[in-house]
Amino acid sequence: MMEQPQEIRCKGLxxxxxxxxxxxxxxxxxxxxxxxxxxxxxxxxTERRRFRAAVDLASRQVLTIKEQAEERFGKxxxxxxxxxxxxxxxxxxxGDIERHITDEHANAEWAVKVVGDGxxxxxxxxxxxxxxxxxxxxxxxxxxxxVALSGAQPGNRNLSEDAVIVSQDLLPSAVAELDLEHTxxxxxxxxxxxxxxxxxxxxxxxxxxxxxxxxxxxxxTGDRIIVDSTRNEVILHPSAAxxxxxxxxxxxxxxxxxxxxxxxxxxxxxxxxxxxTLRANVEVPSEFEGVERYGASGVxxxxxxxxxxxxxxxxxxxxxxxxxxxxxxxxxxxxxxxRLFDLGGDNLRxxxxxxxxxxxxxxxxxxxxxxxxxxxxxxxxxxxxAAAHGHLKIVLPMVADVSDVRRAQAIIQEEATNLRxxxxxxxxxxxxxxxxxxxxVFMADKIARIVDFFELGTxxxxxxxxxxxxxxxxxxxxxxxxxxxxxxxxxxSLKAASNAGIPAIVCGEMASTPAYAVLLIGLGATDxxxxxxxxxxxxxxxxxxxxxxxxxxxxxxxxxxxxxxxxNLVRERFTKLWPHLFPxxxxxAPRQPK
Amino acid sequence: MIERTLLxxxxxxxxxxxxxxxVRVAGGFxxxxxxxxxDGGASADAKSILxxxxxxxxxxxxxxxSAEGIDEEAAMxxxxxxxxxxxxxxxxxSSL
Numbered sequence: 261m262m263e264q265p266q267e268i269r270c271k272g273l274x275x276x277x278x279x280x281x282x283x284x285x286x287x288x289x290x291x292x293x294x295x296x297x298x299x300x301x302x303x304x305x306t307e308r309r310r311f312r313a314a315v316d317l318a319s320r321q322v323l324t325i326k327e328q329a330e331e332r333f334g335k336x337x338x339x340x341x342x343x344x345x346x347x348x349x350x351x352x353x354x355g356d357i358e359r360h361i362t363d364e365h366a367n368a369e370w371a372v373k374v375v376g377d378g379x380x381x382x383x384x385x386x387x388x389x390x391x392x393x394x395x396x397x398x399x400x401x402x403x404x405x406x407v408a409l410s411g412a413q414p415g416n417r418n419l420s421e422d423a424v425i426v427s428q429d430l431l432p433s434a435v436a437e438l439d440l441e442h443t444x445x446x447x448x449x450x451x452x453x454x455x456x457x458x459x460x461x462x463x464x465x466x467x468x469x470x471x472x473x474x475x476x477x478x479x480x481t482g483d484r485i486i487v488d489s490t491r492n493e494v495i496l497h498p499s500a501a502x503x504x505x506x507x508x509x510x511x512x513x514x515x516x517x518x519x520x521x522x523x524x525x526x527x528x529x530x531x532x533x534x535x536x537t538l539r540a541n542v543e544v545p546s547e548f549e550g551v552e553r554y555g556a557s558g559v560x561x562x563x564x565x566x567x568x569x570x571x572x573x574x575x576x577x578x579x580x581x582x583x584x585x586x587x588x589x590x591x592x593x594x595x596x597x598x599r600l601f602d603l604g605g606d607n608l609r610x611x612x613x614x615x616x617x618x619x620x621x622x623x624x625x626x627x628x629x630x631x632x633x634x635x636x637x638x639x640x641x642x643x644x645x646a647a648a649h650g651h652l653k654i655v656l657p658m659v660a661d662v663s664d665v666r667r668a669q670a671i672i673q674e675e676a677t678n679l680r681x682x683x684x685x686x687x688x689x690x691x692x693x694x695x696x697x698x699x700x701v702f703m704a705d706k707i708a709r710i711v712d713f714f715e716l717g718t719x720x721x722x723x724x725x726x727x728x729x730x731x732x733x734x735x736x737x738x739x740x741x742x743x744x745x746x747x748x749x750x751x752x753s754l755k756a757a758s759n760a761g762i763p764a765i766v767c768g769e770m771a772s773t774p775a776y777a778v779l780l781i782g783l784g785a786t787d788x789x790x791x792x793x794x795x796x797x798x799x800x801x802x803x804x805x806x807x808x809x810x811x812x813x814x815x816x817x818x819x820x821x822x823x824x825x826x827x828n829l830v831r832e833r834f835t836k837l838w839p840h841l842f843p844x845x846x847x848x849a850p851r852q853p854k
Numbered sequence: 855m856i857e858r859t860l861l862x863x864x865x866x867x868x869x870x871x872x873x874x875x876x877v878r879v880a881g882g883f884x885x886x887x888x889x890x891x892x893d894g895g896a897s898a899d900a901k902s903i904l905x906x907x908x909x910x911x912x913x914x915x916x917x918x919x920s921a922e923g924i925d926e927e928a929a930m931x932x933x934x935x936x937x938x939x940x941x942x943x944x945x946x947x948s949s950l
Contacts, residue, residue, distance in 0.1 A: 353902075353904045383907075
């Protein structure tokens with residue numbers, strides 16, 4: 261009898277929301293064992309020809325990837341592949357490898373490896389962090405050459421319907437080649453929130469967990485796997501009990517994707533008639549079509565820092581304007597909220613300054629743009645100009661109090677005046693504040709008096725309220741979205757908005773989880789913004805509840821002592837009140853005492 | 855032969871994308887275009903992306919650029935323009 265393999269749980273970082281049960285498809289990152297053999301004089305010409313054929317094949321592949329990437333992710337992301345193409349055309353590089361074949365009588369694979377490793381070593385000596393990291397481009401090209409030499413075709417394999425791609429690292433070109441239509445989820449050993457894998461997975465709406473360290477080597481293609489990014493976890497060989505739990509949980513998600521649900525659009529009403537607006541969070545162009553497909557009421561959050569690509573350079577005013585016009589177009593009458601560049605210590609500054617000791621508490625978001633006024637003015641002008649052709653709003657990320665807001669508003673006013681004086685056509689934009697740090701929560705009533713709307717960034721709010729880095733494994737047990745401190749912060753912010761008579765949009769992962777969304781309704785939220793693909797299931801949950809009941813539960817949650825108490829309460833009451841929406845086992849199980 | 859000192863003002867320095875642009879521009883001329891770091895002496899052939907990448911020239915690096923050949927003036931002007939524009943970051947792709 262075959263022994264049942266032990267269930268293995270591995271913690272990583274969930275970078276794209278969702279839960280999937282599927283089968284492992286191991287994807288080699290291209291590293292392979294390279295053998296060395298001596299090539300006879302007579303065969304040298306054949307060997308060089310074999311190498312040149314591989315270079316041709318690799319170039320054709322990169323060209324295709326580049327074209328596809330342009331279409332799917334925009335030109336900025338595709339640009340890197342032009343560098344890959346040039347490397348494959350580089351006379352010095354290709355010449356060095358050919359010379360190595362000739363001089364050393366080496367097989368082509370060995371020559372590629374020796375020359376490539378030599379270059380990578382030189383690259384690793386570069387002092388500039390950003391430039392040194394670019395060694396990955398050389399690595400990418402070398403691996404592609406080796407694969408081409410082996411005669412294998414990378415990518416485009418026949419994926420089963422439930423393929424979960426497991427890899428050590430997905431290099432940019434490998435990601436661009438994935439057959440995403442048939443990929444259910446991604447799980448990689450390396451990577452972080454802003455890695456290519458993460459951006460892409462969020463873009464196409466498939467779950468992804470990264471930073472799993474040595475997970476890849478434990479897997480075999482065909483193994484059963486659960487990818488649960490909401491719990492930052494993957495489970496290999498899940499036990500029958502675990503599977504059952506997850507099947508119940510994913511049942512609602514599968515239904516949420518059914519065609520009937522996709523027909524629903526616009527606001528949703530609770531059973532007792534409270535109207536809730538559902539908007540879309542978008543970042544990459546490939547997400548845009550989701551706004552229409554999932555029936556979102558416009559764009560509640562556009563993460564403009566995507567325009568800066570991967571820690572990229574500044575984008576011109578014109579290019580920004582074009583991008584914002586595109587967002588306004590897909591948002592339609594409901595409009596789009598553009599968040600000013602939300603970046604800082606770990607993004608733009610790194611290449612010429614010492615990294616900050618504590619970037620999360622450093623010069624970032626509104627602080628960064630206020631200190632780099634030209635960047636802010638350029639972005640504001642682009643938004644104002646784009647607003648001539650559509651409905652746009654600006655939201656200020658990470659404000660601490662009214663002084664940040666006033667400074668930003670003054671700059672926006674000045675830019676509007678300048679455009680008016682220059683006789684250019686632009687649109688008025690309203691300006692809102694992101695409430696995502698504790699100081700803003702405490703000052704919410706003051707801020708509410710001077711802005712047009714609030715936007716609650718729940719991800720950062722949880723992180724900053726609890727002082728817990730969601731990317732840090734060691735403190736994962738302290739990252740509790742349903743912590744009473746978080747719920748009270750949300751409650752206080754929503755009340756401040758309502759007292760001042762301004763709308764408040766809740767964005768962030770919280771709004772895209774049905775149970776949490778219901779709790780938000782209980783706290784008085786009527787405007788949620790989320791990953792477009794989450795909208796149908798959140799819509800379904802909200803349509804099935806009474807807001808009065810949600811309010812009673814939420815009020816009780818606010819008085820709880822611990823996150824455990826809140827979770828237990830939610831589980832108990834939700835499964836009792838709405839068993840069709842939250843079947844037993846569909847909510848997180850009680851935490852095991854350690 | 856003509857020579858000029860040019861400053862890299864692209865935020866990320868001569869990283870892969872900027873280097874690709876430089877190689878595409880230099881590659882459009884017959885002249886040989888060489889880059890030499892003023893601070894170290896490492897030099898590079900502007901028509902080889904590998905060579906340019908290995909300069910590891912970050913933002914603020916000064917380079918001595920030389921062009922030699924029948925169209926050296928045009929080549930130098932084109933390269934200097936690219937430097938002056940900060941390597942036109944994020945500009946739409948030119949034809950291949």
